[in-house]
Amino acid sequence: MTPSAAAPSSFAGPKPYDPAKLLISLHIPKTAGTSFRSILGGWFGERLHNHYPGWPTPLTRTEAQADACVHGHFTRRNNSAIRQYYPDAEQVITVMRDPFDRIISEWRFKNMLKVAGEAVDEMDDDPSFDTWFGRRADEAAEQPITRLMMQMPNDLTPETAHTAFDRDFVAVGLSERFPDTLRLFAAVLGKPEAADERTNVTTYGQASDYEAYRSRHEQVFHADHAMYAAARAMFERQIADLGL
Numbered sequence: 001m002t003p004s005a006a007a008p009s010s011f012a013g014p015k016p017y018d019p020a021k022l023l024i025s026l027h028i029p030k031t032a033g034t035s036f037r038s039i040l041g042g043w044f045g046e047r048l049h050n051h052y053p054g055w056p057t058p059l060t061r062t063e064a065q066a067d068a069c070v071h072g073h074f075t076r077r078n079n080s081a082i083r084q085y086y087p088d089a090e091q092v093i094t095v096m097r098d099p100f101d102r103i104i105s106e107w108r109f110k111n112m113l114k115v116a117g118e119a120v121d122e123m124d125d126d127p128s129f130d131t132w133f134g135r136r137a138d139e140a141a142e143q144p145i146t147r148l149m150m151q152m153p154n155d156l157t158p159e160t161a162h163t164a165f166d167r168d169f170v171a172v173g174l175s176e177r178f179p180d181t182l183r184l185f186a187a188v189l190g191k192p193e194a195a196d197e198r199t200n201v202t203t204y205g206q207a208s209d210y211e212a213y214r215s216r217h218e219q220v221f222h223a224d225h226a227m228y229a230a231a232r233a234m235f236e237r238q239i240a241d242l243g244l
Contacts, residue, residue, distance in 0.1 A: 017091060017170040017188050024082055025071035026094035030105040031175045036095060037071050039182065043191040044069045045224055051085070053078070060110075075151040077089055083153060092153055095173040095181060096231040099148065099224040100217045104210050107132060118165045133213055137220045148224045161223035171238060172231045180239060187242050
């Protein structure tokens with residue numbers, strides 16, 4: 001076991017949610033974030049602000065209001081990290097997914113976009129999955145701070161990846177247990193429970209079997225798997241503590 005894949009560190013637990021402060025909802029790609037955005041809209045109404053490339057400028061730090069939420073993609077890869085927009089943000093939620101399943105979903109989604117006629121830089125030369133996966137593995141070898149780590153609000157290294165949720169997070173969900181995640185978020189945020197209604201579901205290439213690549217993924221992206229283990233532990237603990 002790699003050092004970063006060790007059991008998650010013990011900590012005081014998720015911080016209590018304060019509706020008087022801004023909430024950041026980090027949408028990690030391929031974790032049911034589009035579906036969750038619709039639910040957040042029901043919970044926050046006009047106080048929900050979206051943060052996506054090409055979309056209208058979201059809520060600024062000086063406009064933060066009580067019971068407001070900003071939901072969307074944040075990453076240091078394109079200078080749109082959470083701290084760059086909201087340096088004082090101290091309340092975050094997100095939904096995690098098994099890292100290998102997520103990268104497979106990402107592969108399928110990008111192929112679906114290409115088939116639909118959209119430009120996808122990574123797919124310009126029509127790579128096979130083996131080629132595409134190899135490129136991502138090479139990228140991770142050259143840059144140990146993975147794409148997933150770059151989305152987190154606080155700086156991480158492979159050695160500290162398992163502490164990703166020890167600060168600022170009021171709750172972390174799991175896409176594999178999305179109905180339970182919705183119940184957890186509703187309880188933590190003081191919102192009504194919402195039905196599990198999925199949107200933006202990828203159907204491309206579902207018959208393909210990629211399991212032969214899982215072991216290699218766990219080796220190369222061990223920090224991502226350590227983060228997922230920490231998220232799962234926090235999720236299970238919070239579900240138990242709240243009696244859900």
